[in-house]
Amino acid sequence: MTLRKTKLDWCKKIAINVLMVLSPMSFLVLAGINARLHSHVVESKILDRVQSANKIATTVFPLVFTGIMGRTIMKIAGWKLEKGTSLGTLEQLTGSRTVFGAVHTQFHLGSYNLMGLALILIWIMSPIGGQSTSRLLGTNHHETNRSTLVHYTDTRGSLFSTWLSLDGSNSYDVGLLSTVLSASITAPLVVKNSSLDLWGNVKIPYLLSSESSWSPTGQMDSSSYSSTVGLPIFGLPDGRTTFSVESTQVQLNCTTLRPKVNSNSSTGIEISLNSDNYIQVQNFSNKSRIFQGFNYTDLYDLTIDPSISAGTLPGGSWVNGTLAECNPTQIYVESQLSCMTSAGIPNCSVVAQRPSLDPLTNANLTWLNLGGSFELASLYLPQFFGKSLQTMDEYDIAQRYLSTPDTTQMYREFATPLYEIDRIQFGRRLGQLINGLIIASTATMYVSGTNTDQVPPYGLYDYQHPSNATQYQNTTGFVITVDEVYVCSWPWLVISMSATTILIVAAVLGSVYDLKKQTPDILGHCSTMIRDSKYVSLPQGGNLLDGLERTRMLGYLKIKLGEVNLQEGEDILDSRRGVGHLAVADIDRAGGIRQGGLYI
Numbered sequence: 001m002t003l004r005k006t007k008l009d010w011c012k013k014i015a016i017n018v019l020m021v022l023s024p025m026s027f028l029v030l031a032g033i034n035a036r037l038h039s040h041v042v043e044s045k046i047l048d049r050v051q052s053a054n055k056i057a058t059t060v061f062p063l064v065f066t067g068i069m070g071r072t073i074m075k076i077a078g079w080k081l082e083k084g085t086s087l088g089t090l091e092q093l094t095g096s097r098t099v100f101g102a103v104h105t106q107f108h109l110g111s112y113n114l115m116g117l118a119l120i121l122i123w124i125m126s127p128i129g130g131q132s133t134s135r136l137l138g139t140n141h142h143e144t145n146r147s148t149l150v151h152y153t154d155t156r157g158s159l160f161s162t163w164l165s166l167d168g169s170n171s172y173d174v175g176l177l178s179t180v181l182s183a184s185i186t187a188p189l190v191v192k193n194s195s196l197d198l199w200g201n202v203k204i205p206y207l208l209s210s211e212s213s214w215s216p217t218g219q220m221d222s223s224s225y226s227s228t229v230g231l232p233i234f235g236l237p238d239g240r241t242t243f244s245v246e247s248t249q250v251q252l253n254c255t256t257l258r259p260k261v262n263s264n265s266s267t268g269i270e271i272s273l274n275s276d277n278y279i280q281v282q283n284f285s286n287k288s289r290i291f292q293g294f295n296y297t298d299l300y301d302l303t304i305d306p307s308i309s310a311g312t313l314p315g316g317s318w319v320n321g322t323l324a325e326c327n328p329t330q331i332y333v334e335s336q337l338s339c340m341t342s343a344g345i346p347n348c349s350v351v352a353q354r355p356s357l358d359p360l361t362n363a364n365l366t367w368l369n370l371g372g373s374f375e376l377a378s379l380y381l382p383q384f385f386g387k388s389l390q391t392m393d394e395y396d397i398a399q400r401y402l403s404t405p406d407t408t409q410m411y412r413e414f415a416t417p418l419y420e421i422d423r424i425q426f427g428r429r430l431g432q433l434i435n436g437l438i439i440a441s442t443a444t445m446y447v448s449g450t451n452t453d454q455v456p457p458y459g460l461y462d463y464q465h466p467s468n469a470t471q472y473q474n475t476t477g478f479v480i481t482v483d484e485v486y487v488c489s490w491p492w493l494v495i496s497m498s499a500t501t502i503l504i505v506a507a508v509l510g511s512v513y514d515l516k517k518q519t520p521d522i523l524g525h526c527s528t529m530i531r532d533s534k535y536v537s538l539p540q541g542g543n544l545l546d547g548l549e550r551t552r553m554l555g556y557l558k559i560k561l562g563e564v565n566l567q568e569g570e571d572i573l574d575s576r577r578g579v580g581h582l583a584v585a586d587i588d589r590a591g592g593i594r595q596g597g598l599y600i
Helices: 009-023 025-037 044-083 087-095 099-109 116-132 158-167 171-185 191-194 373-384 395-403 425-443 492-517 526-530 547-554
Strands: 137-153 239-261 269-273 279-281 297-299 320-342 343-355 473-487 558-564 578-587
Touching: 009 492, 025 044, 025 087, 025 473, 025 492, 044 087, 044 116, 044 137, 087 116, 099 116, 116 492, 137 239, 137 558, 171 373, 239 425, 269 526, 320 425, 320 547, 373 578, 395 425, 492 547
Parallel strands: 269 320
Antiparallel strands: 137 473, 239 320, 239 473, 279 297, 320 343, 558 578
């Protein structure tokens, strides 16, 4: 036989070494994928796949590490044996093919040197590297801040044209408005107590503080809100959006609330508004807001014309009614909103309020001063709440709401007389009805959610053509988007890549020494124990065979570690002989072990 290898032998050897070098590369690729996903938004399918791959790598890495590192150590030991080295060095190397073996060998040999320390440190990377892959990737929540344009209903500049539309010419709009108002006050109490109305519009609370700084709204119930109908908001992206809106509200300070006995009365409740607070609007041209910048002069009394029920708000008919005297004011409010939107569905609430910092007009100029607005409200409110359906001795639903906002109590047989209600609560509830009518009539279809696919066009209020009135305003909001993102653990990534790099270097070194070594691989194989042994019957040749090749060819041999003859003709079973010798021999040539016997 010759040491020269055939082309087939070289091809096999090169293929095996290339495979050894390439196999740990997959762990580097996996580490790179984990690192690249860092800070990206989580996609469940990708997350599941990568985490599954990481778990598999946790199991596979120690196996690959053991295979490659053990092979490399044996190749280095074989090369050293070929070049000549000490038995201690060979034992250090060949005994360090596993984690436990590396530690065990150094301590039992007493080999406290740099090579022993290096072997232990290298093998420690096997379990650590395996565990690192399972800890590479996790998830966390990340907030992203950006600005956005938000649209909201303008309650300060579109009312003149709105009131003109309440003449009943459009029965569909009036019918829808009636439905919206009735639904808003017959909603469950949990809806009335919440920050949103039935259609998801945000309800603006009453402004109760005159401080110029922001005042937190705190815990609120149904009496805290200025309207039964919320303010429509448009253009909210997914995430948490904070922004402020400008709005206005009528507040009623009711000074008198008493019974009114009149057998000829056709009204259940009569609202008398203090004429000293009313200002007549004279000039509507070239102005950007109805309530800002007008010249106003003559005071007048809204209840001056007895031919209309200008001083009467909704009622059925019974003998004993209620008389309320209230002073209305128009309050301008800046509200800070926080909206959490998910899948296009917003959940908004007012978190703070302050008086508007915009130039304001006299608070005594209210919605009710405009073009017969109070007369129209007096005329249509009873119809909106179904007065025509009421019997002569019943409260209608608006009066029941004034009695109590608790829907479960509204329809009890004997409602609390309105004059027995607390004046502050009465004023708030009546103000909610009036403000609800204003907001609902401003954009009925948008309030009810029947036309939210687009926001109406914007522009300055056109007083010559009121139908072109601006109904919506823009405001800048700040969106905090909370996304679940991938988080790559950089320390574990460094450990994983370090362990993989060590493994790749080991694979390369193993390949180099495998290609440089000329002699067969005999270390670590059982066939090496009987190599050139005089106690085993061996066929001629086979000196250049690797350990596995020799075992495959001589696998039929039966051998035993036992006492063998030292001299020719000596009986190995003779108990009288003196010093014995233990060796691996043919099973029929090796004797038993003598307890207490002497051996070389």
